[in-house]
Amino acid sequence: MRVSLRWLGLFLVLFSFESQSSIEVKVRLTPQPSDLIAQLDLEDYVKAVVAAEMPALWPLEALKAQAVAARSYAAAQMKRHQGDDYELTASTKDQVFSLKTLKSIQMDKKKWASVIKAVNATRGMILTDAEGEPYWAYYHADCGGHTEQPKDVWGNQQESGTTDDEGCSLRAPWSVTLDQNALGKDLAVISPVSHGIKAIKVIEKTGSGRVTKLEIRGLEGVITVSGEDLRRLIGFEKLKSALFTVHRRQDTFVFQGTGHGHGVGLCQMGARYWAAQGKTFQEILTHYYPTAQLSHMKPLDGTTSVRRLAKAARLSEEKR
Numbered sequence: 001m002r003v004s005l006r007w008l009g010l011f012l013v014l015f016s017f018e019s020q021s022s023i024e025v026k027v028r029l030t031p032q033p034s035d036l037i038a039q040l041d042l043e044d045y046v047k048a049v050v051a052a053e054m055p056a057l058w059p060l061e062a063l064k065a066q067a068v069a070a071r072s073y074a075a076a077q078m079k080r081h082q083g084d085d086y087e088l089t090a091s092t093k094d095q096v097f098s099l100k101t102l103k104s105i106q107m108d109k110k111k112w113a114s115v116i117k118a119v120n121a122t123r124g125m126i127l128t129d130a131e132g133e134p135y136w137a138y139y140h141a142d143c144g145g146h147t148e149q150p151k152d153v154w155g156n157q158q159e160s161g162t163t164d165d166e167g168c169s170l171r172a173p174w175s176v177t178l179d180q181n182a183l184g185k186d187l188a189v190i191s192p193v194s195h196g197i198k199a200i201k202v203i204e205k206t207g208s209g210r211v212t213k214l215e216i217r218g219l220e221g222v223i224t225v226s227g228e229d230l231r232r233l234i235g236f237e238k239l240k241s242a243l244f245t246v247h248r249r250q251d252t253f254v255f256q257g258t259g260h261g262h263g264v265g266l267c268q269m270g271a272r273y274w275a276a277q278g279k280t281f282q283e284i285l286t287h288y289y290p291t292a293q294l295s296h297m298k299p300l301d302g303t304t305s306v307r308r309l310a311k312a313a314r315l316s317e318e319k320r
């Protein structure tokens, strides 16, 4: 493990152990604003990301699937930002990473044994697309029963299959009640029309049922917003997903939904469920990324080879 830190042009070697990989990643540290960029082995980066993104006590095959997804996403960003000062940020904007977690992994190998094992067992493995390019392996907490196409969440992105998760459709729905005045304040960022909200109506949904367009009627007119924009304005933790219904109750609006997160790619709760059912990480990855294939990253330049490791059987034919 070798970590160097760059700050205002100065290079500091923070800690240095045996090098694990010839591929290094440059991560801009948070909180922002920050000029700190950590440069470290990709495999060490993946360990810290897996430790932050998924509970270490979860089944090993779920942790392995998470490791491949995290490494693939990092590889896609490294390719996009080749030659830039940094390739990834350390926040949820990309993947959660901290030097503190990395140090903890190095110092307490027993506590993090399953994370270390999952990353080592999938060392260098990433998902690639039909052209052999690193795959944008997005992931989220809970699909609520159905995953989502990236283009339906963020617009023009890669084509990716979606799937159903039997384990995720059984959980109780969440509910959040928002006062109409508070809601109006949140929406005032985009339009004064939202002052005095009278009605909110869902007018468009994706195939999986996620809200893509809402009509909001205020005292001074009508605006339309997307489900993801409404989540951003209200707060991603309040409105946990775009898989919701909304109705008015007196001076409040009640949102009821399932799932947590954008719904694209690997579902962490689903990965946990499938791993507990005895599925392998390859099967889990094929379930969530049906158009991707598992490949090995080529060292040095961060590009990938397209050598296929395994073609896992589909868990479910129920895909759109």
Ligand SMILES: [Zn+2]
Pocket: 142, 143, 144, 145, 146, 165, 168, 267, 268, 269, 270, 271
């Ligand atoms: Zn799921």
